[in-house]
Structure formats: C-alpha cells, structure tokens
Amino acid sequence: MEQEKTFVAYYRVSTDRQGRSGLGLEAQRESVERYLSACGGDLLNSFIEVESGSKKQRPELESALAECRRKKATLIIAKLDRLARNVHFISGLMESRVEFVAADNPHANRLMVHMLAAFAEHEREMISQRTKAALAAAKARGVQLGATGKDRARENKEVAKQQAEELRPVIEELVSGGIVSFSALSRALNEKGIPSSKNGSWHPKTVSRLCNRLQVQFGGLE
Template sequence: MSGGSFVAYYRVSTKRQGASGLGLEAQQEAVRGYVNGRAWKLVEEVIEVESGKRSDRPKLAEALRLCRLQKATLVIAKLDRLARNVAFVSTLMESGADFVAVDFPQANRLTVHILAAVAEHEAAAISQRTSAALRQAKARGVKLGGDRGHLSLVAAQGHAASLMSRRAKASARAADLRPIVTEIRMSGAITLQAIADALNARGIPAARGGRWSSAQVRRLETERCLGS
C-alpha cells in the first residue's frame, strides 16, 4: 500500500498501566515509526485499558467506528493485542475494517482467524492440564485449600502445588511448541537467537507475553528435554 489513512489502536491490560503509560509508549513508537516511514496518515490514536480475555472492548469499537468513518485501516503494534479468542476476532471481521499489525504485516483475515483458534485451543488445553495436575496432587495427599491451624504447613503445600502447576503449564507449552521449533530448525535456524527471531516472526508470544529472546529459547529447550 502506497498511501492511506490509519487509526491506531493501543491496549494496556490494567488501570495502573493505563495511567503510567507502561507498555503504551513501546506500542506508540512501533506504530508511529511504521506509519511515518510510509506515505500514510495517522488520523487518530485510541487507547484501551482492558483485560485481554474480554471481547467487549468499547475503545476498540470506537476505533473501528473511526475506521469506517475515515475509510481508514486499523493499525496495531502487536498481533497478540488482538488475536486472543475467536469471538473477538469474529467481531473484527464482521466490522469490515481492514487492519495491519506492525510485527506481522503479512497477516490477513484468514491467518488471524487461525491464530485466534490456536490460541483459544492452547488456553483450554493448559487449563485442562493444570486441573489434572492439581487432581493428581490431591490424590497423592497434597491438601489444597486453607487450614488456619497449620499455616506453615499449608504455605509449604500451597507453594508445592503452585510450583507443580507452573511446571505443568511450562511442560505443556514446551510440548505444543516442539513441532514448531523442529520445523524452524529444519528450515536452517541453528542458533538460539535465530530460533527466537523465527518465533517472533510467526507472531508466537513468549511464555509471559512479549518477544522471544535467546535465553527464553534456552529455557524452552530445557523444558523440552525434561518433558521428553
């Protein structure tokens, strides 16, 4: 696209982040740099302070409305700011607005639907695995829940259950990523940083969100070894 009008949509997850600008400046810098590097006009910037799990985002509705009014394209910094669940992506698709993601400009309506479906499936699978891990812990005699008469014991048991849950999530995610990393390696990526770059290029968020680094790939490889 050689030119056109754009409406930027930024999302931060909490009210504190919204007030402090935490995470917002990075999104603005990415979008403004992308737009100003081309013959495009940024007509409006909309900021949403919302949870990523909700689909009823009033500021997004406002941004889409502006896109329709201005005949503009919605521009976002990161694809995972939008592609979290199928219902939400369907709303975007039904709006008729075009969009572009700075970190994944090749994405189209079909790829976003696919990414959203995969993300929703992964979230459901992790939830099921976590519940199964907690049931197994309970079957082994680990008491889950409060016991004010033995606070130190409860704290230790709670820590153990929490650690088990985190490990189960990490192992599940490593298993889900194994075929993708294998495919990346077969394509010629040898170093940890090369794998991280490939994961970022595919729009796959790291364990705690954000972009992959070589250290995160190293931890992923460790999880894969432990889980194999």
C-alpha cells in the first residue's frame, strides 16, 4: 500500500493588516486545500509569514523547511509568487534539499522555477534603475531634488508619472487578464514582488492613483 504523502504549508502575506484580517491568506489556504484533496495528501503543519516579499530574512520559511526535514514532508505553497520569485530564496530552497510543490503550478520543474525567479528579479531591478534615471534627468533639467514647496511638488509629480509609465505594461496585462478592482490589482502587484513608489506594498488607494495617472478605468475600490 502506498504511503500517504505529507505536507507542511507555507503562507505569506505582505502586511500586518493582511495578517490580522486574513486578506489573501484565505485564498492561499483554499488553494492548498484543493491540491491536498486532489492528491490525498496530509497537512502536518502550517507557517505564516507576515512581511514584504522583498525581504531576505524569512524566519517562518526557515521554520517550515526545518519541519519538512524533521518529518520528511513536502513544502507546499499556494503560488510561486509566495516565495517572492527571488533568485536568492529559490536557490536557498533548492540547496535545502526539501521537496516542494506550488499548488497553482504543481508540474513546475527546477529550471522553470529558476527562470521565473530570474525574470521577476530582473523586472524589479529595471523599475528601480529607471526610477533613479528619472530622478537624474529631472535634476539635469534644473529640478531641485530635495527642495520644498513647488519644486518638490513638481519633482514628485514628474517622478510619479515616470514610474507609472514604467508600470503601464504590467497594469495593462493584469487588467486584460481579468483584474476588476483596485483591491485585486494591489494584491497582484504585491504577489509579483513589484514595489510601490516608496518601495513598500501596494494598497487600493495607491493603485487608484496609479490608474488615474495612466488613465486606466475599471472596477473600483472594494
């Protein structure tokens, strides 16, 4: 008789507010439960990380991996995005020699996971570089960076516009893929590991301002 496969779940939410409210967490749990029901797996334990996907210190992830090693279990995540698609983390996961599976893409092999991580990290780096280039261009045109009053307002507006344009392809792709609200769009951006203008998490209000700059109209606040 084949031995039942055992799993340890790892969930991540981007903010304390999401952790307290369960926003995003419930969908992750449902995805994992569907996968386990389909394969007949047994969930031994679960760990919840509450922090930004860009941070490298993940104590709950380390605890989940240690649990997997102790009990010879498989680490299960709801989506590959939950590991922030970060090359550093993916490499660490590979080196841990812990078997893992993503409920949204259970057939993803190691090469595919590495490629997803590399593309996402490249996307974040390009956005950061273009933001710095926009600041440098503004300074070259005489905008006093760090000034107060009208100069600061003009500087902020110019940089915000540049950042918005850099994100236009991402926003348009998500909207065309069925995103129908600012709340859903903010979750999608956070899951992709794309930082906001202040290198923080996205929220419905910040996404609303972004869409206004891009003149993208759809859905509304939830």
